[in-house]
Amino acid sequence: MSSTSAFFARKGDELVPSPHARGPWSPDMLHGRLLGGLAAQALEQRHAEPGLHFARLTVDLFRNSPLLPVTVETSLVRDGRRIRVADAVISTEQGVIGRASAVLLRQGEQPEGERSIVTPAWDETPPSEPPPDQTVGWKPPFDLWRATEWGAPGPGRVWMRERYPLVDDEPLTPFVRAALAADFASPLSNVQPDGLRFINADYTLTLARLPETELVGVESTGHVSAGGIATGQVTVHDTAGPIGFCVVTAVANTLAMGHQNGTPGR
Template sequence: MLHGRLLGGLAARSLEEHHAEPGLRFARLTVDLFRNSPMLPVTVETTLVRNGRRIRVADAVLSTEQGVIARASAVLLRESEQPDGERSLVTPAWDQAPPAAPPVEGDGWRPPFDLWWVTPFDAQGRAWMRERHPLVDDEPLTPFVRAALAADFASPLANTQPGGLRFINADYTLTLARLPESDLIGVEATGHVSAGGVATGQVTMHDTAGPLGFCVVTALANPVIGGR
């Protein structure tokens, strides 16, 4: 099946290609993953919804020959002068140094990206990630696409438990104060709430310069998906 992370990455790529502009910053990307799809060619169509002086909104629809499989919405905000003064609440920089050696690959699931576990998968998840494959042909990954690919990992990181992953995400919303400055992205589970088979989870996203944003997911109860 087509991985949800690929659909989010493709949506981000097309939205950036058609709607990016110097001085406008991608501040939010919401990806709705409402239909599984086999490995088929994917078409992405984007639409400009709002083009104001300080805010731009654009949508994307992802389809295969079987119909619409996902959709996305992006909000771009105009950069401006940062307000001075101290903040009442500031997310601290991660205390975990970037990895200095290649990741260790075990006998179980092997992701299609480099992954360094900082804490065990079934604990309060913390990991470093780095893409090692292009998304489309030999195109270099942009920072925004890199962040969109990494964001899908929020669901297994925030929703896992001892014995496996019992939730599958229906969407994810990535919010960014800035784009990642490095190819390494750190993801840190910072919240999970669930009841009646419905869950919401949250991660803080970092790069080697510090925190850069958050990702929130909603998820449905699902039979156990693997373990570590």
């Protein structure tokens, strides 16, 4: 696989996936993180404006899809002086497989004064060496440094860095990098010592600012589950400090990531 092999090739209105666009659940299933990335890219390309900041991105992943060409259509919902709202619909020949909504807020002067609650910067040093090779199970098509072991007590922590372009040779923007990393909120907040027993149905990424570097850090900060339904949250970092949060909802799945083959049901 070339070091520049994009996950998708643009052919007309369609985005044709490469083999490494598959996810961990099945060798012929599109990875949900890439759908969120495509939605973020389309929303940014069509609705971004200087001075407007992507403060929220919600991605709904309600249908699995094989490695089929994807189309992303966007629409402007609201365009006010201080807020812009836009939606995206992600489809294949089998129908709609996901949707996204973005909120853009007008940047301005930062209020002065002390704040009663401030999220601290974490103490994980950015990696300086290549990530270790993963020899068992699904191999992530991105660089991944695990600061903690899967399912270990305490907050799970990882550093991530994209290895391939998302579409052709189009450069990855900071917003798209954040959107791609945000999907990792589900495995990080929902993993158990014996594997991942929940599969996420969505994620909502909120950003006070965009990442300043290619490295994005994700730290699990909460998990609650009952009756086979889970919600998890993470704090998102770059090398300068925290940049936002991500919350996911998930449903119990009997297929643990890396333990069995098969496709999850959404």
